[in-house]
Amino acid sequence: MAIDFLRHLAKITLFAAVLLTVINGCNSRNISYESWEVYKGGPEANNYSALDQINKENVQEIEVAWSFYPEDEPEDFKFWKYECNPIVVDGVMFLTSAWRQLYAIDASSGKELWSFDPLEGKRGGGVLRGVTYWEGNGEQRIFVTAGNRLYSVDAITGKADDEFGYYGKINLDIPQEGRTEPGDVKLSTPGIIYQDLIILGCAVSESSGAAPGYVRAYNVRSGELAWTFHTIPQPGEFGYDSWPEEAYQYAGGANNWAGMSLDLDRGIVYVPTGSPTYDYYGADRLGSNLFGNCLIALNAATGAYKWHYQTVHHDIWDYDLPTAPNLVTIKQNGKSIDAVAQPTKMGFLFVLDRDTGTPVLPVEERAVPSSKIPGEQAWPTQPFPLKPKPFARQAITEQDIFKLSNESYEYNKRIINELWHEGIFTPTNHEGTLLIPGSRGGAEWGGGAYDVEKGVLFINSNESPEVGKMEKVSRSMAEGRKTLYQTGKKFYLTHCATCHGDEKKGIGVNPDLTDIGQQRTSQEILDIISMGSSIMPSFTTLLDGYEEAILAFLSETGKSQVFENPEKDQDTTTVTLNTTAHGYLLDSLNRPIINPPWGTLSAIDLNTGDYLWKIPLGNDLRYQQPGDPPTGIENYGGPVVTAGGLVFIAATIDSKFRAFDKENGALLWETQLPGNGLANPAVYEIDGRQYVSIAVSIGEDFNHTKSGMVTFALPE
Numbered sequence: 001m002a003i004d005f006l007r008h009l010a011k012i013t014l015f016a017a018v019l020l021t022v023i024n025g026c027n028s029r030n031i032s033y034e035s036w037e038v039y040k041g042g043p044e045a046n047n048y049s050a051l052d053q054i055n056k057e058n059v060q061e062i063e064v065a066w067s068f069y070p071e072d073e074p075e076d077f078k079f080w081k082y083e084c085n086p087i088v089v090d091g092v093m094f095l096t097s098a099w100r101q102l103y104a105i106d107a108s109s110g111k112e113l114w115s116f117d118p119l120e121g122k123r124g125g126g127v128l129r130g131v132t133y134w135e136g137n138g139e140q141r142i143f144v145t146a147g148n149r150l151y152s153v154d155a156i157t158g159k160a161d162d163e164f165g166y167y168g169k170i171n172l173d174i175p176q177e178g179r180t181e182p183g184d185v186k187l188s189t190p191g192i193i194y195q196d197l198i199i200l201g202c203a204v205s206e207s208s209g210a211a212p213g214y215v216r217a218y219n220v221r222s223g224e225l226a227w228t229f230h231t232i233p234q235p236g237e238f239g240y241d242s243w244p245e246e247a248y249q250y251a252g253g254a255n256n257w258a259g260m261s262l263d264l265d266r267g268i269v270y271v272p273t274g275s276p277t278y279d280y281y282g283a284d285r286l287g288s289n290l291f292g293n294c295l296i297a298l299n300a301a302t303g304a305y306k307w308h309y310q311t312v313h314h315d316i317w318d319y320d321l322p323t324a325p326n327l328v329t330i331k332q333n334g335k336s337i338d339a340v341a342q343p344t345k346m347g348f349l350f351v352l353d354r355d356t357g358t359p360v361l362p363v364e365e366r367a368v369p370s371s372k373i374p375g376e377q378a379w380p381t382q383p384f385p386l387k388p389k390p391f392a393r394q395a396i397t398e399q400d401i402f403k404l405s406n407e408s409y410e411y412n413k414r415i416i417n418e419l420w421h422e423g424i425f426t427p428t429n430h431e432g433t434l435l436i437p438g439s440r441g442g443a444e445w446g447g448g449a450y451d452v453e454k455g456v457l458f459i460n461s462n463e464s465p466e467v468g469k470m471e472k473v474s475r476s477m478a479e480g481r482k483t484l485y486q487t488g489k490k491f492y493l494t495h496c497a498t499c500h501g502d503e504k505k506g507i508g509v510n511p512d513l514t515d516i517g518q519q520r521t522s523q524e525i526l527d528i529i530s531m532g533s534s535i536m537p538s539f540t541t542l543l544d545g546y547e548e549a550i551l552a553f554l555s556e557t558g559k560s561q562v563f564e565n566p567e568k569d570q571d572t573t574t575v576t577l578n579t580t581a582h583g584y585l586l587d588s589l590n591r592p593i594i595n596p597p598w599g600t601l602s603a604i605d606l607n608t609g610d611y612l613w614k615i616p617l618g619n620d621l622r623y624q625q626p627g628d629p630p631t632g633i634e635n636y637g638g639p640v641v642t643a644g645g646l647v648f649i650a651a652t653i654d655s656k657f658r659a660f661d662k663e664n665g666a667l668l669w670e671t672q673l674p675g676n677g678l679a680n681p682a683v684y685e686i687d688g689r690q691y692v693s694i695a696v697s698i699g700e701d702f703n704h705t706k707s708g709m710v711t712f713a714l715p716e
């Protein structure tokens, strides 16, 4: 113990000395495409690396240089999704574990330097995609979020910075002023640094009663709030009249959960937002709902509004802007235009002028269907970019229907024909609407990789149709005298079955819950249900009063106990919910209903808006027919493009990590990871050796027991 401590101390001192030498030599740090000091490779979120030691000629030779499996994740607690994109500063990698502990490790060997546990042994909720580094006046800090707090940690010692906020942390909950509901806030994507500010979005619940997703900036030393931008405008603010008068007091969401991009020279932060809540129902928030589903340009120093572009008016499809946009430069008629390229879940790419927000590639406002839900008013038009063409399917024709046999084809056709679909932006109705793309995209939070030399954007995408079915759900489930079990079952079938299946056996990436009662304590289960985790939404407000009932159903108990909850019994109010939200549209044997590809990778020349190539990403051997191309597969996480001519991407749920030729999409290298690489790779160099790191989630079949970071390099 004592020796261990001394060794640790020696390591810290040595490390501090090295870091200080480097830091004394340079006061202001220019972000270069050769380092990975910021989430997604830099403030421009371009997922680009200028390193070329690993290239088309030698990529086949790369091998695992080191792996790091954090020790904190308990054996019996298995996270399905570990989405961290680590950062590397002066040879040190900073990452969070799936359990949400912060680590500093030697980025050339994977050896641990220190760790910091923000939650002091408690479970970390949800996902966290990385951390933020800041330095100034000879000080270096790492900012990490956990629960609803932001922590400032000394990058050298791994100790909380006591000068920051309250003993090293600040509470991020949105103030209650004038609002009736709690302002619970978490973060899934790291904040971004501008001068001495850390700018943060937030993840909030997606059901009614969610907090409003204000954008805020805090002083990095004191933790004091520097500015707030109201994404749901208050009286007198621009955009207020795009909502009902009182909405600013009850509407939630319009939050930035997906990260931001920053133009350091212009001092502008580009903030993409999600939809207002409740996701699929907007009768209580009629109007276009600024700044929901907007790309907002703000003065990074003051938070002052510069411009916005709304990609979905009055969103009733959960088409959140899912990723930080890419800061790109387009050549048009011999002129260079600085632009911002925003990928979307709809499969559209909006390319806008960085100074004004006007489309650089043409967009057309088109009429879309009206809603059939009483009280709902879908916005009459929506913006359709004419170029580039969508990178995801937005309709299902007869040729798109999956044909494993004549019988399954006819079945699939019938299912699809029964659903309402008049193009993308068909509102959800009571009978069932076909949503394609579904809420999983299109694009997701991995975003695009932009080749700064060639002006090409690489973007991965899901092809995942979904059903939208609105139902009036009574807040009281106690019609007649029901058992705890029956009440829990009803709650489950209403809110959980689309993802975990009618029989709790799980579907796709949504886990099997049949043994959950043995695997987790009641408190852990309730925490997950109320906080949500990765794609699973939080059920805080809905769960209230049904805790025992849902636990009884999940653990197959409470079959003779009567559900008693006088408060709920008398609650006669109803809510209109999309009860099939975020599920998969599958056939009766849980197979895909549309043709492959189910996941794709596209290369788009942004100067022309034309596609250079598009390929299926990933493969599902169960369905690949002899002689056919790979099927493509569901994917989360994004690509990195390098000056070595490569596009690196894992993301697929077939546990592969791949490198493609950026010029033509040819597969040059692939390897089997110990689990799914549901993250963006990080590319960096130390002492002349190039490394590529990818976070690996626990395998779906639990064939390895931990999530961790796996790093590749050429043999020494």
Ligand code: HEC
Pocket: 078, 079, 080, 081, 126, 491, 492, 495, 496, 497, 498, 499, 500, 509, 510, 511, 512, 513, 516, 525, 528, 529, 533, 534, 535, 536, 537, 539, 550, 581, 582, 583
């Ligand atoms: C949109 C799809 C979706 C819905 C709806 C959903 N879940 Fe989940 N659930 C998931 C996913 C995905 C995970 C895995 C989360 C992770 O990897 O962090 C999960 C994880 C869980 C876990 C933890 C499982 C484990 O093995 O650790 C429990 C318990 C759970 N869900 C219960 C519920 C209950 C109860 C409901 C309904 C109130 C529900 N879920 C609704 C997608 C969903």
